[in-house]
Amino acid sequence: MKKLSSLSAGVVALAGALVVGGMPAVASAQPKETLTFAAVTFSEAGRGERLKAWVEKFNKSQAAAEIQPIAIPFGSFAKTVFTQMGGGAGPDLVRMDAIDYYAAVNGKSILPLDDLLKGGNYKFTAPDKYMMVGGKRYGVPFELSNYVLLYNPALLKGGKPPANFDELLASAKAATGNGVYGYAYRATMAEGNGFWQDLCNFVYGFGGRWSDAQGNLTLNDPKVVEGVVAYKKVYDASVIPKGADAATYRRMFWERKVAMEVDNGGVAGIFSQQAPELAFAAAPSPFPTRAQGMVLTALTINANTKHKAAAEAFIKWTLQPENQKDLQELLGASNVATVIERSPEMVAKRPWLKVYDDQAANSVPQLVQGLEVKTPEIQQIVLEHVLKVLQGGADPKKAMDDAQRLASSRVLRK
DSSP, X not given: OOOGGGGGGXXXXXXXXXXXXXXXXXXXXXXXXXXXXXXXXXXXXXXXXXXXXXXXXHHHHOSSEEEEEEEOOHHHHHHHHHHHHHTTOOOSEXXXXXXXXXXXXXXXXXXXXXXXXXXXXXXXOGGGGGGEETTEEOOEEEEEEEEEEEXXXXXXXXXXXXXXXXXXXXXXXXXXXXXXXXXXXOOSGXXXXXXXXXXXXXXXXTTOOSBOTTSOBOTTOHHHHHHHHHHHHXXXXXXXXXXXXXXXXXXXXXXXXXXXXXXXXXXXXXXXXXXXXXXXXXXXXXXXXXXXXXXXXXXXXXXXXXXXXXXHHHHHHHTSHHXXXXXXXXXXXXXXXXXXXXXXXXXXXXXXXXXXXXXGGGEEESSOTTOGGGHHHHHHHHHHHHHHHHHXXXXXXXXXXXXXXXXXHHTSOO
C-alpha cells in the first residue's frame, strides 16, 4: 500500500506572491501534512466510527498536520503492517497488539519515546510497565482490556458469585442442567489463541507464570501445574459446553444458557449491547491470587516515518487528560494509558465497569515474559500437552515436565 503521507512530498511552497497581469495574487495556503494511523479498531463496527471521530478532534486542533485513519482487520493486520515496514514504508502511527509490539522492538521497527515523554506529568496505569523493553520505552498503552468473572445472578444460588475456586466448581455444578451450563471456556486447538488466554487466567490466578524474572522457562513450576489441575477439574465436572467456540458460548451467556465465564471487558461491552435487559454482573476471578491475563495494545511510531514531529504531537495529544477520558469512554470497558476515573453516572449505569478498572493493577500480558517473541511456539507446545491432560488423562505434572523439556530444546535450543 502506497503511503498516503507521500502526497505531501510533491507540494512546493510558494516563496512569495505571484504577479498576474501586473497585480499581486495571494499565495495558496500550504496544505496540511498528512500522516497515517493504522489500527484494527478502525475496522470494528461502532467503535471504529467513534475512534475516527476522536482522531478528527486531533485534526481540527492542528494547523499543520492531519491523520488519515487506516482500517485493517485483525486477521491480516500484523502481516500487512510488518510487510510494509520491512519494505521501508508503512503507516506513520500503529496500534499494535502486545506480541507485535515486542516483535517490532526486536526488529527496530518502531521509535523510542523516552525523550518525547521526559518530564511529562503522566499518571500511567500499572500495565504501562510492560511498555519498557531493555529499559527503554517504544510505545504507550492504547487500550488495556482486563479479565474478571462475569456472571448471571439469576442462574446462581443466592445470586452471588463464587469467592474461591471450590465455590466456583460448586456453583457451576449447581447451575448446570436443563440446557444451562454453569461455566464456559475454550479447550480446543481450533480456538488455540483463546484456549491460551483462558489457560493463562487459571495459571496466573493460581500464582504461576510461564517464565521467571530472568526469562527462564517455568512451564513445570508447581504453581503452573496447580493452574492446569484446576483447568482439568472444570473440564471433568461436566459444567462447560465442550467444543463450543467463544462466539457460541458468549451468545449462550446473553441467551441465559451460561451462568459464568472469565472474560475481558470487550465481551462485557458486547453483552451490554446485545442484551441490554440482561442483568449480568462482574466480580474478581475466584482464584487464589488476583493476577489475570490482559489484552494489551500499544500506540507506536513507525521508524520509517517521514513525519516524526507530527506523529509525536499526536502521541502527546493522546495523553492529555481530556483526550484520554474521551478515548476510554469510546473504547467501553477498557482502560487507556493513564488513570482515568469513570463518572459516577457511568458507574451507576454499568457497575461492572469498576470491577474491570480495579483489576488493572493485577493484570499480566498473556505472553512468556522475557521470551515474548517466542510465545507462539511455546504456546503451541503448552496447549498440546494440556490437551493430553484434558482429553488423554495424562498426569499434569508429567505433561508440564514434558512441555518444559520440549520447549527448552525445540524453541530455546537448550
